[in-house]
Amino acid sequence: MFKTLAKCVRQYKTRTLLTPIVMTGEAAMEILIPFMMTKLIGVIESAQGTGLTSGDFRRIAVFGAIMFGMACLSLLCGILGGKLASEASAGFAANLREDLYRKIQTYSFENVDKFSTSSLITRLTTDVSTVQNAFMMLIRMLVRAPLLFVFAAIMSFVISPSIAWIFLVSATLLGLLVVLIMRKVQPNFREMFKKYDKLNSVAQENLTGIRVVKSYVLEEEEIKKYRKATQDAYDYSVRAEKIMVAMMPTVQIVMYATMLILLAVGGVGIIGGSLEIAELTGLISYSTQILSGIMMAASVLSFVAMAKPAVDRIAEVLVEESTIENPVSPVTEVVDGSVEFDRVSFSYAGEGGARVLEDVRLRIESGETVGVIGGTGSAKSTLVSLIPRLYDATEGCVKVGGRDVREYDLETLRNAVAVVLQKNVLFSGSIAENLRWGKEDATQEEIEFAARQACADEFIERLPDGYGYDLGQGGVNVSGGQKQRLCIARALLKRPKVLILDDSTSAVDMKTDAKIRDSLRKYAPEVTKLIIAQRISSVRDADRILVLDAGRVSAFGTHDELMETSEIYRSVYESQNGGGESDADAE
Ligand SMILES: Nc1ncnc2c1ncn2[C@@H]1O[C@H](COP(=O)(O)OP(=O)(O)OP(=O)(O)O)[C@@H](O)[C@H]1O
Ligand SMILES: [Mg+2]
Numbered sequence: 321m322f323k324t325l326a327k328c329v330r331q332y333k334t335r336t337l338l339t340p341i342v343m344t345g346e347a348a349m350e351i352l353i354p355f356m357m358t359k360l361i362g363v364i365e366s367a368q369g370t371g372l373t374s375g376d377f378r379r380i381a382v383f384g385a386i387m388f389g390m391a392c393l394s395l396l397c398g399i400l401g402g403k404l405a406s407e408a409s410a411g412f413a414a415n416l417r418e419d420l421y422r423k424i425q426t427y428s429f430e431n432v433d434k435f436s437t438s439s440l441i442t443r444l445t446t447d448v449s450t451v452q453n454a455f456m457m458l459i460r461m462l463v464r465a466p467l468l469f470v471f472a473a474i475m476s477f478v479i480s481p482s483i484a485w486i487f488l489v490s491a492t493l494l495g496l497l498v499v500l501i502m503r504k505v506q507p508n509f510r511e512m513f514k515k516y517d518k519l520n521s522v523a524q525e526n527l528t529g530i531r532v533v534k535s536y537v538l539e540e541e542e543i544k545k546y547r548k549a550t551q552d553a554y555d556y557s558v559r560a561e562k563i564m565v566a567m568m569p570t571v572q573i574v575m576y577a578t579m580l581i582l583l584a585v586g587g588v589g590i591i592g593g594s595l596e597i598a599e600l601t602g603l604i605s606y607s608t609q610i611l612s613g614i615m616m617a618a619s620v621l622s623f624v625a626m627a628k629p630a631v632d633r634i635a636e637v638l639v640e641e642s643t644i645e646n647p648v649s650p651v652t653e654v655v656d657g658s659v660e661f662d663r664v665s666f667s668y669a670g671e672g673g674a675r676v677l678e679d680v681r682l683r684i685e686s687g688e689t690v691g692v693i694g695g696t697g698s699a700k701s702t703l704v705s706l707i708p709r710l711y712d713a714t715e716g717c718v719k720v721g722g723r724d725v726r727e728y729d730l731e732t733l734r735n736a737v738a739v740v741l742q743k744n745v746l747f748s749g750s751i752a753e754n755l756r757w758g759k760e761d762a763t764q765e766e767i768e769f770a771a772r773q774a775c776a777d778e779f780i781e782r783l784p785d786g787y788g789y790d791l792g793q794g795g796v797n798v799s800g801g802q803k804q805r806l807c808i809a810r811a812l813l814k815r816p817k818v819l820i821l822d823d824s825t826s827a828v829d830m831k832t833d834a835k836i837r838d839s840l841r842k843y844a845p846e847v848t849k850l851i852i853a854q855r856i857s858s859v860r861d862a863d864r865i866l867v868l869d870a871g872r873v874s875a876f877g878t879h880d881e882l883m884e885t886s887e888i889y890r891s892v893y894e895s896q897n898g899g900g901e902s903d904a905d906a907e
Contacts, residue, residue: 321635325451328419332411335404340463342401347464349394351471354605356387358479361598401460409456413448420444420637428644429710433668435637438521443637446516447630454620454627461620469613472606479599479606483585487610490578494611497570498618501563502625508560510629515553522549528794564622571618575611582607644709650729654721654736656686657817657848659707664716666702671714676702677871680716684864686817689841689849691859693892694868700852701742703868704820707850708737720818738816740824742852744807746795751780752787754795754806758813770812773839775832776805800827808836818848825858833858856893865889 329336360383367376424432424440432440469491476484526533526542533542582603589595664680667673676699684690694700705711706718709725717724725733738758746754755767762770767787771777779802783789795803804824811819819840825833837858840849853859860879867875867882867889875886882889 321631324635324638325416325631328415329408329412330415332408332415335408336412336459339401339404339408339459342397342404343460343464344467346394346397346401347467347471349390349397350468350609351475353387353390353394354602354609355475356383356390357605358598358602359383361601365596365598405456405460408459409452412455413452416448416451416634417444420448420634423638423640426642427640428642429705430643431640436517436521438524439517440637441524442513442517442520443633447513447633450630451627451634454623457620457623461616465613465616465620468609468616472609472613476603476606476610479602480589480595483582483589483595483603486578486581486585487607490574491610491614494571494574494614497574498567498614498621501567501570502621505560505563505625506628508556508563509626512553512556512560513629513633515549515556519549519553522546560626567618567622571611571615575615578607578611579604644712644730646730647727650732651723651727652729652732654728654732654817656721657736657846658686658721659684659818659848659850660719662717662719664706664713664718666706666711666714675871680873682866682873682876684848684850686848687846688864689851689862691862691865692850692852692868693856693859693865693889698868699871700868701822704739704822704850704852707818707820708734708739710739735814736816737818737820738811738814739820740804740807740811740822742822744803744824746791746803746806748791748793750785750788750790751806754791755810755813758810759815762813766813770809773812773843774805774809775836775839776802776809801829801832804828805836812844816847818850819844820850822852823854826854830855830857837861856896
């Protein structure tokens with residue numbers, strides 16, 4: 321885990337390493353100044369009987385100048401260290417975000433399902449910021465605090481071993497208290513991040529579904545839901561902070577108690593003649609340093625305590641292996657558009673989960689047009705998602721062009737199998753930019769041709785900027801049917817061997833729907849087409865029609881054959897043509 325994160329330091333390595341070195345400079349000065357002070361007081365003390373001579377004055381002036389120089393140097397190191405640390409930590413966070421983002425891009429649908437989108441967003445934002453803060457504290461204090469502690473301890477032993485043991489006792493005590501507090505606080509931080517996930521999930525759902533929220537006038541409900549989520553996050557954060565605030569008073573009690581004991585013991589020493597005033601002054605300075613060293617360590621630890629759960633969560637994302645990987649020696653050519661399901665079973669939860677697809681066997685010839693009909697939840701979308709390997713079959717194998725899809729290079733496969741998903745999205749940017757997702761270097765002619773095939777040309781040409789028209793985030797600036805046609809055009813630009821339309825013309829009127837099918841037949845006759853639809857009219861003229869029922873193939877044949885043999889098909893047909901409801905769900 322540490323290694324995974326350490327990799328993100330990259331070009332900020334120098335700054336990361338320089339920070340503790342510079343901070344060491346600051347600490348060294350801080351340690352030396354009290355030492356000089358002891359010497360200075362010693363000079364004044366030795367002159368007590370005789371009065372200060374001009375030589376003493378000179379020595380005092382020199383000491384003063386050196387101490388001033390040290391103080392300046394310490395300040396300079398402090399400023400430089402702070403600057404380096406913020407640059408290094410900001411850079412580290414940027415790299416970390418990039419790595420996370422890169423990793424998430426490799427994820428399969430299954431991986432994303434596992435984490436949930438909102439949790440991935442929290443991990444990319446809040447978690448990274450938390451780690452960034454801890455990283456900054458860590459590189460600034462990591463060397464400085466222990467150094468301060470160790471050197472101050474050594475110096476005080478040099479001055480008076482009989483008194484210095486007080487520091488050791490109080491330091492040990494303090495260390496134990498800090499560790500105890502850390503252990504108590506961590507679970508609360510862990511919960512807090514989970515609440516942040518929830519918070520983001522509520523906000524995200526609301527914002528993506530804002531139209532639905534408005535149309536159902538659920539704003540108040542949504543506000544309540546969000547308030548509940550913020551309250552939960554607040555509770556855990558307060559619970560954690562409550563423990564954290566105990567840290568500073570604890571440290572201070574120990575600090576002042578140490579000071580008092582030191583003064584008492586030191587005072588007795590001075591009266592008894594075993595200790596000099598200069599030595600006591602030195603000891604007091606060092607005791608402050610030792611204890612402030614511990615205090616610094618404590619505050620670093622508190623950052624670390626908070627960051628630990630965030631680090632774990634980030635590492636989880638970074639080490640997660642995509643469930644769909646490129647094979648070792650991938651096949652980079654799909655010979656034709658034939659599709660075969662060989663005893664395929666599938667469950668979203670992996671092996672042992674509830675079967676969504678059960679023992680599916682079918683063969684679709686290259687260039688064939690196959691309609692897919694079935695009630696909602698009969699696994700139509702699931703079935704086709706196995707073809708471009710959006711998910712892998714749990715059992716059996718899916719073949720494209722006569723080869724197991726798992727043998728292909730993913731990019732090759734997904735370029736050959738274009739899917740217009742049921743829940744499809746467009747992105748902000750112009751229409752042309754969106755269509756170029758299908759083919760990066762598509763010419764204007766190619767784009768227009770694809771749009772024509774999808775019957776999208778007529779409305780695009782009526783838009784103010786034509787192909788330059790901006791779609792807005794998620795393609796909000798076009799209607800549902802227009803969006804569907806743009807998605808089809810985008811898929812066609814890939815020039816695929818297999819084209820899958822998952823309910824892709826549901827929002828398009830019957831006439832345009834028929835026109836799209838006609839143009840597909842005319843312009844892309846060699847492409848294997850799988851058309852999932854609710855309307856029988858959308859699949860009626862397909863070469864063959866597949867009827868799915870609860871994840872099983874119920875029937876597979878031409879319209880006429882199915883009218884003869886398939887009960888389900890016939891009843892759907894009748895419900896749609898008998899003037900009744902037009903829903904494939906009728907059973
Ligand atoms: N990502 C997922 N994780 C878990 N279960 C899922 C997931 N997607 C779908 N399912 C389940 O799998 C089953 C089949 O869903 P699928 O989306 O394939 O049906 P469908 O035939 O396409 O339905 P519709 O006609 O409504 O689009 C459903 O019971 C659904 O609850
Ligand atoms: Mg579906």
